[in-house]
Amino acid sequence: MSPTTPDLAELLDAAVVVTLPLHRRFRGITTREALLLRGPAGWGEFAPFLEYDAQESSRWLAAAIEAAWTGFPAPRRASVEVNATVPAVPGADVPAVLAGFGDCRTVKVKVAERGQTLADDVDRVRAVRRCAWADARIRVDANGGWTVDEAERALDALGESGLEYAEQPCASLEELAELRRRMHRSGAVVPLAADESIRKAEDPLRVVGLEAADLVVLKVAPLAGVRPALAVAAACGLPVVVSSALDTSVGIAAGLALAAALPELPHACGLGTVALLAGDVRHDPLVPVDGRLPVGPAVADADLVERHRAPQERQGWWRERLRAAHAVLSPDDPDGVAAGS
Ligand SMILES: O=C(O)CCC(=O)c1ccccc1C(=O)O
Numbered sequence: 159m160s161p162t163t164p165d166l167a168e169l170l171d172a173a174v175v176v177t178l179p180l181h182r183r184f185r186g187i188t189t190r191e192a193l194l195l196r197g198p199a200g201w202g203e204f205a206p207f208l209e210y211d212a213q214e215s216s217r218w219l220a221a222a223i224e225a226a227w228t229g230f231p232a233p234r235r236a237s238v239e240v241n242a243t244v245p246a247v248p249g250a251d252v253p254a255v256l257a258g259f260g261d262c263r264t265v266k267v268k269v270a271e272r273g274q275t276l277a278d279d280v281d282r283v284r285a286v287r288r289c290a291w292a293d294a295r296i297r298v299d300a301n302g303g304w305t306v307d308e309a310e311r312a313l314d315a316l317g318e319s320g321l322e323y324a325e326q327p328c329a330s331l332e333e334l335a336e337l338r339r340r341m342h343r344s345g346a347v348v349p350l351a352a353d354e355s356i357r358k359a360e361d362p363l364r365v366v367g368l369e370a371a372d373l374v375v376l377k378v379a380p381l382a383g384v385r386p387a388l389a390v391a392a393a394c395g396l397p398v399v400v401s402s403a404l405d406t407s408v409g410i411a412a413g414l415a416l417a418a419a420l421p422e423l424p425h426a427c428g429l430g431t432v433a434l435l436a437g438d439v440r441h442d443p444l445v446p447v448d449g450r451l452p453v454g455p456a457v458a459d460a461d462l463v464e465r466h467r468a469p470q471e472r473q474g475w476w477r478e479r480l481r482a483a484h485a486v487l488s489p490d491d492p493d494g495v496a497a498g499s
Pocket residue numbers: 185241242243266299301353401402403404427428429430431
């Protein structure tokens with residue numbers, strides 16, 4: 159947990175909610191809402207997905223408090239290589255999506271979208287191979303959408319394009335482990351990355367114990383901050399890819415702080431996603447240039463925060479969420495109890 163949890167009144171005072179439009183649907187949504195906190199150390203982002211409960215959201219709040227009240231640990235690098243992220247669009251839309259990411263040498267492609275088929279995935283990945291940088295690395299992310307059988311078939315088919323790795327092909331660690339065993343037996347090996355399977359401090363030990371993955375994807379917000387995420391990385395001992403949760407430039411800066419603090423960073427990170435937003439809170443948004451992003455403090459520009467300020471009803475909804483998450487972090491805070499009763 160964050161060493162300093164401000165009281166609820168201080169958090170509410172520091173909070174403003176923004177609504178940012180997306181260029182195209184991603185993860186089922188077309189606008190992204192985020193509650194930004196301005197604290198003594200800088201800006202923090204609290205943006206758990208709408209369906210997350212208070213317990214899960216409290217980790218996102220701890221991460222926002224770390225950014226805005228504590229600040230980030232010392233960086234080991236000044237910039238970070240990032241990947242382009244292609245949502246589950248038709249192959250014909252791939253060139254327009256990639257154009258938004260500049261010259262990223264690594265592309266992550268969403269696959270296994272509900273309501274689509276393997277043929278749609280093959281079509282999309284082929285389109286990426288055709289129009290990306292000539293020797294681009296391609297990785298796919300199924301968000302746990304395949305059974306072991308489906309994953310085996312899909313990775314065999316998608317493997318024609320040459321895959322850097324497959325992220326969370328199946329939902330459970332047991333399934334990932336079984337898929338890995340089968341691929342090693344057949345010789346058609348695609349490295350596997352665990353994303354959704356790594357959410358709690360004890361998860362990395364299970365990943366390693368079950369030999370379920372070759373690398374791990376770490377996101378600052380669900381892991382409660384840069385420092386807890388560094389501890390998870392150390393506990394795993396596996397290569398780490400830092401990724402975003404579709405953050406504004408404020409949340410991306412926290413991801414970059416994690417990527418910059420890791421002892422090793424062998425892969426491009428999934429932190430280029432501001433390119434998927436049709437608006438941002440920074441005049442110099444953290445969109446990749448030459449496939450890289452600069453490491454630096456989390457900042458937002460007041461006029462852009464104002465421009466994207468969410469309607470009053472959404473401010474209220476998010477402030478109630480903030481209160482509920484804060485009550486998990488500080489169950490004895492009298493303000494929190496009073497506001498909730
Ligand atoms: O890693 C990337 O390239 C972008 C981030 C991303 O894919 C993502 C964004 C929001 C929610 C979940 C995910 C995910 O990695 O599964």
